Amino acid sequence: MSVTESDVRRAIAGARTMVVKVGSSSLTQPSGHLDVKKLNSLVAALSAASAQGARVVLVSSGAIAAGFGPLGFESRPSDVATQQAVAAVGQGLLMAQYEAAFGRFGVRVGQILITAEDTIRAVQYRNVQRTLNRLLELGVVPIVNENDSLASNEIRFGDNDRLSALVANLVRADALVLLTDVDGLYTAPPSTPGARRIGFVPNVIDTIGDVQVAGSSSGVGTGGMVTKLDAARVAAVSGIPAVLTSATNTGPALMGDPVGTVFAPVKHRGSSRRLWIGFASDPRGALVADAGAAKAVRGGRASLLAAGVVEVHGEFSAGDPVWIDDEAGAHLARGLAGFDSEEIPQMLGRNTAQLRRFLGDEFAHPVVHRDNLVLV
Numbered sequence: 001m002s003v004t005e006s007d008v009r010r011a012i013a014g015a016r017t018m019v020v021k022v023g024s025s026s027l028t029q030p031s032g033h034l035d036v037k038k039l040n041s042l043v044a045a046l047s048a049a050s051a052q053g054a055r056v057v058l059v060s061s062g063a064i065a066a067g068f069g070p071l072g073f074e075s076r077p078s079d080v081a082t083q084q085a086v087a088a089v090g091q092g093l094l095m096a097q098y099e100a101a102f103g104r105f106g107v108r109v110g111q112i113l114i115t116a117e118d119t120i121r122a123v124q125y126r127n128v129q130r131t132l133n134r135l136l137e138l139g140v141v142p143i144v145n146e147n148d149s150l151a152s153n154e155i156r157f158g159d160n161d162r163l164s165a166l167v168a169n170l171v172r173a174d175a176l177v178l179l180t181d182v183d184g185l186y187t188a189p190p191s192t193p194g195a196r197r198i199g200f201v202p203n204v205i206d207t208i209g210d211v212q213v214a215g216s217s218s219g220v221g222t223g224g225m226v227t228k229l230d231a232a233r234v235a236a237v238s239g240i241p242a243v244l245t246s247a248t249n250t251g252p253a254l255m256g257d258p259v260g261t262v263f264a265p266v267k268h269r270g271s272s273r274r275l276w277i278g279f280a281s282d283p284r285g286a287l288v289a290d291a292g293a294a295k296a297v298r299g300g301r302a303s304l305l306a307a308g309v310v311e312v313h314g315e316f317s318a319g320d321p322v323w324i325d326d327e328a329g330a331h332l333a334r335g336l337a338g339f340d341s342e343e344i345p346q347m348l349g350r351n352t353a354q355l356r357r358f359l360g361d362e363f364a365h366p367v368v369h370r371d372n373l374v375l376v
C-alpha cells in the first residue's frame, strides 16, 4: 500500500530524532540583519518539542546575516573572502543568541561546524557522527552550520539545505524539517500568477520535473527552492520523511497539522556514508574504466582495480571524490580515490601481484574501494 499524506504527517509528529533546518531568510529582518524576535519564536517551538522528548538537531544558517551589520556592511557581501570573515564574526553572535534563547527553556546547546571536505572522509565522518550522537544522548541540542570561514570555495555546500539532509541521514533522523520564508513548495515561484502550494509530494524524484523552481529571491538566502528539493530528495532516498514550511509554522508542522509541503520517503534507509559520497561532493577528476571493469562496477559490489583503469583525468589527492566513467565518457559511479592522481598512471593495467612486485605493498590496493563507491 502506498504512503498517504496523513501517514507522512503522523510520522513527522511522532519523530523521536529530528533535524530542523532554518534558513537565513527566516532569521533576518528585511534589511538582512539578524532578527532576534524570529530566532526566539523558533527556539520556543523547538524547546516545546524537546520538552516532549524529541531529540532535536538544529541546522542554522545566519552567520553571514548576523555578522555583516556589526562589521559596518550595508548588505550581505558577495565576495567569498569577506563572506568568510563576516561568518567568523556572525557565527559567535548567532550562537550567543541561541544560547540565551534556549537557556530560558533550560536547554543546552552545542556548536558543530562542518565542512563538506571533512565529512566525506571516513575518519572525520565517523567523528561527526559520534559527537552528534553523544550530544543527543546528553540532552543537548546540537546547532550545526557549515564552517563558512574555512570551507574552500570549490567544495563548499554554500547553502545549508543539502547539509541538513546529510546530517539527517548521519544521525538516522526520523524527520527532516526545512524552515524557510515561504509556507511550502509551490507549483512555480510564489510571485508567479496562479502558483499554488503543493501539500503532499508522494515521490520527490518524479515531482522535481513538474515543478518550476527558482533560486533565492530574498537577497539573504542562498539556494532557493532548488537546493531545498535536493535536500528533500536526499531525505527521501534515505528513508526519511520531510516537511517544508515557513518558520512561523514550526509548531503546527511538528504537530502534524496540514501546513507546508510533506515529502514521503521513497526508499528504506541506505548506508549513510555512501550518501555523502553520492551527494555531498563535487568530483575532482575521473577514472576511465575498461569494458570489464565498467561491467564489474555496474554490478554493484566490486572495487575498481588498477588493472581495469585505462585513463586518469584531473588533479586530485587520495580521499578526494572522483567520477568513474566508461570508455564512452558516461558516468558509472562516484567514489573516493585511493591514490593521488599523479600516482595512478604507473599503476594502470597492472594486477595486484604486479603492483606489489613493481611498486611495493602500498600500491597493492584498489584504486577505488567498493565501500567508497556509489553508482549513479
Ligand SMILES: Nc1ncnc2c1ncn2[C@@H]1O[C@H](COP(=O)(O)OP(=O)(O)O)[C@@H](O)[C@H]1O
Residues within 6 Å of the ligand: 022, 023, 024, 025, 026, 179, 180, 181, 182, 184, 185, 186, 187, 188, 189, 190, 211, 212, 213, 214, 215, 216, 217, 218, 219, 220, 221, 222, 223, 224, 225, 226
Ligand atoms: N516553486 C517554488 N516554491 C516555493 N518557493 C520558491 C519556488 N521557487 C523559488 N522559490 C523561492 O525560494 C525562496 C526560499 O529560498 P531561500 O531564500 O534560499 O531561503 P532560505 O534562506 O530559507 O534557505 C522563497 O522565498 C521563494 O522565493
Ligand SMILES: N[C@@H](CCC(=O)OP(=O)(O)O)C(=O)O
Residues within 6 Å of the ligand: 022, 023, 024, 025, 060, 061, 062, 063, 064, 065, 087, 145, 146, 148, 158, 159, 160, 161, 220, 221, 222, 223, 224
Ligand atoms: N552558512 C551560511 C548559510 C548561507 C545561507 O544563506 O544559507 P540558506 O539561508 O540556508 O540558503 C551562513 O550561516 O550564513
